Amino acid sequence: MWQLHQFPLCPFSRKLRLLMGEKGVSYELKRENPWEESDELWALNPAGRTPVLHDPDKNLTLCDSRAICEYLEETVERSPMINGTAVGRAEIRRLVALFDENFYADVTAPLLQERMRKRLVLREPPDSRVLRQAMKNAHAHLDYIDWLIDNRAWVAGATMSLADLAAAAQISVADYLGGIDWKDHGPTQRWYSVFKSRPSFRPMLSEKMEGIHPPAHYAKVDI
Amino acid sequence: MWQLHQFPLCPFSRKLRLLMGEKGVSYELKRENPWEESDELWALNPAGRTPVLHDPDKNLTLCDSRAICEYLEETVERSPMINGTAVGRAEIRRLVALFDENFYADVTAPLLQERMRKRLVLREPPDSRVLRQAMKNAHAHLDYIDWLIDNRAWVAGATMSLADLAAAAQISVADYLGGIDWKDHGPTQRWYSVFKSRPSFRPMLSEKMEGIHPPAHYAKVDI
Numbered sequence: 001m002w003q004l005h006q007f008p009l010c011p012f013s014r015k016l017r018l019l020m021g022e023k024g025v026s027y028e029l030k031r032e033n034p035w036e037e038s039d040e041l042w043a044l045n046p047a048g049r050t051p052v053l054h055d056p057d058k059n060l061t062l063c064d065s066r067a068i069c070e071y072l073e074e075t076v077e078r079s080p081m082i083n084g085t086a087v088g089r090a091e092i093r094r095l096v097a098l099f100d101e102n103f104y105a106d107v108t109a110p111l112l113q114e115r116m117r118k119r120l121v122l123r124e125p126p127d128s129r130v131l132r133q134a135m136k137n138a139h140a141h142l143d144y145i146d147w148l149i150d151n152r153a154w155v156a157g158a159t160m161s162l163a164d165l166a167a168a169a170q171i172s173v174a175d176y177l178g179g180i181d182w183k184d185h186g187p188t189q190r191w192y193s194v195f196k197s198r199p200s201f202r203p204m205l206s207e208k209m210e211g212i213h214p215p216a217h218y219a220k221v222d223i
Numbered sequence: 224m225w226q227l228h229q230f231p232l233c234p235f236s237r238k239l240r241l242l243m244g245e246k247g248v249s250y251e252l253k254r255e256n257p258w259e260e261s262d263e264l265w266a267l268n269p270a271g272r273t274p275v276l277h278d279p280d281k282n283l284t285l286c287d288s289r290a291i292c293e294y295l296e297e298t299v300e301r302s303p304m305i306n307g308t309a310v311g312r313a314e315i316r317r318l319v320a321l322f323d324e325n326f327y328a329d330v331t332a333p334l335l336q337e338r339m340r341k342r343l344v345l346r347e348p349p350d351s352r353v354l355r356q357a358m359k360n361a362h363a364h365l366d367y368i369d370w371l372i373d374n375r376a377w378v379a380g381a382t383m384s385l386a387d388l389a390a391a392a393q394i395s396v397a398d399y400l401g402g403i404d405w406k407d408h409g410p411t412q413r414w415y416s417v418f419k420s421r422p423s424f425r426p427m428l429s430e431k432m433e434g435i436h437p438p439a440h441y442a443k444v445d446i
Binding site for chain 2: 064
């Protein structure tokens with residue numbers, strides 16, 4: 001069976017778990033703490049990052065969340081998530097990159113630094129200026145997602161795609177860390193609420209990162 | 224015809240130019256200065272970044288260098304660069320991510336900040352501590368590339384792939400900015416030297432970024 005090396009608040013691991021859930025690919029979780037930089041993780045992935053998808057029986061190791069998503073897309077027929085014309089697929093991949101790189105750098109990464117790493121590792125108080133900026137950035141990103149969803153059925157087009165999974169993964173971690181103010185983002189909120197009720201999403205919503213509590217609305221599917 | 228929005232020291236634009244060169248896809252260059260954050264670039268790409276590949280006649284805009292590379296791979300048959308089995312393709316994509324994300328963050332980005340942005344925009348001297356660390360990081364990355372090339376014909380396997388283009392693009396920008404010490408990296412140096420003589424690479428080697436001069440060895444193909 002696949003072993004997924006991850007930690008509960010890794011947005012890239014969450015994207016992969018959503019994809020594997022949608023495709024019905026089973027796996028077991030192998031917990032990593034990113035700040036420990038474990039020898040096992042570095043031996044599996046020269047980039048020293050989660051997620052890593054490893055099959056010890058087949059001696060197969062896959063690294064980089066986008067490379068792993070493409071691999072699953074190529075090898076598992078069920079629920080295609082990078083689908084359509086070449087232009088449509090380019091749009092899906094553009095948005096995956098926007099959420100993986102820009103949303104992550106602007107919102108998720110500073111929240112993880114201030115509200116996870118500082119609390120659990122550095123034992124420092126969060127920098128409120130950095131938090132305010134991250135929430136302001138989140139607001140701008142949600143404005144863009146509102147606009148996408150006002151103009152399309154799903155984030156990248158007429159059907160659900162990897163772009164929706166990538167967006168939901170980043171938003172879910174930011175929401176866990178109290179970085180999302182849902183006010184004024186009705187379209188994204190409705191889209192996200194539908195997402196939260198999917199069987200691929202439910203297991204993640206009940207998981208906790210030790211020592212960090214999500215806000216009350218986090219796991220509720222109706223808001 | 225395609226218009227490629229780029230600037231001469233953008234490593235992601237260089238990767239794309241190498242791919243388009245290998246595939247024989249013609250394009251014209253549209254110059255962007257990343258620090259100017261032009262309205263035209265933001266209108267084309269909500270991530271505000273180069274490269275953007277734009278065809279005004281077809282009203283088609285493609286953003287994100289990896290999404291564009293996948294698009295070209297899907298639509299242009301010549302010189303496949305993400306080829307082979309699903310596992311082989313995952314290895315190519317893993318290495319592209321390693322060069323695009325880790326090499327860039329560890330080496331190319333700090334060099335661009337210290338030796339391009341500070342010289343041309345901020346008018347500040349470079350921070351020698353940051354430069355030393357970037358060169359140390361480059362050394363570690365080249366060690367890994369040495370190891371890859373000692374064990375394979377090309378970076379990702381038996382044939383040239385997008386991983387070679389991604390590595391050469393990052394290295395070429397770092398080399399232009401004086402960040403590569405080639406001593407002790409014979410395998411990578413020989414691989415890179417072969418690369419520099421390819422028709423897809425030659426046009427870039429003669430281009431200059433105004434106000435920044437590359438070291439004497441930069442454009443020579445025999446070292």
